[in-house]
Amino acid sequence: MIYFHFLERNKIKKQPVKNLTRKEEIILLSILHLKKDACLISIADHLTEVTGKKVSLTSVHVPLSRLVNSGLIDSEFGEATAIRGGRRKKIYTVTDLGFEVLKAHKKVSDILWKDYLDASALID
Numbered sequence: 001m002i003y004f005h006f007l008e009r010n011k012i013k014k015q016p017v018k019n020l021t022r023k024e025e026i027i028l029l030s031i032l033h034l035k036k037d038a039c040l041i042s043i044a045d046h047l048t049e050v051t052g053k054k055v056s057l058t059s060v061h062v063p064l065s066r067l068v069n070s071g072l073i074d075s076e077f078g079e080a081t082a083i084r085g086g087r088r089k090k091i092y093t094v095t096d097l098g099f100e101v102l103k104a105h106k107k108v109s110d111i112l113w114k115d116y117l118d119a120s121a122l123i124d
Helices: 023-039 040-051 057-071 097-122
Strands: 003-008 011-016 073-080 088-094
Touching: 003 057, 011 040, 023 088, 023 097, 040 057, 040 088, 057 073, 088 097
Parallel strands: none
Antiparallel strands: 003 011, 073 088
């Protein structure tokens, strides 16, 4: 199990890293990419553009809820706009914990990809 360390009341705590699904990982990365524009629709649009496949709002909304509940992202309401009939958009941001989990997830992926790339270099 991968662990990360964080400071809690001047004590270093060791916490297990949440396993991210691939969808959660690309949503976190999309939020980081979109910055202040990271709302449900823009995240789905960004993923559609990047993957080349239509990404539905539902397929983004469910993992977003899980990420909020696990403390990996925060949400807050933006300003009301006339385009939205006076309704406000919910804007998502990655928390410090979310960023740490994402970095730990990347570290594991890098190790696994390195093993694969090293093995494929021997075959070529």
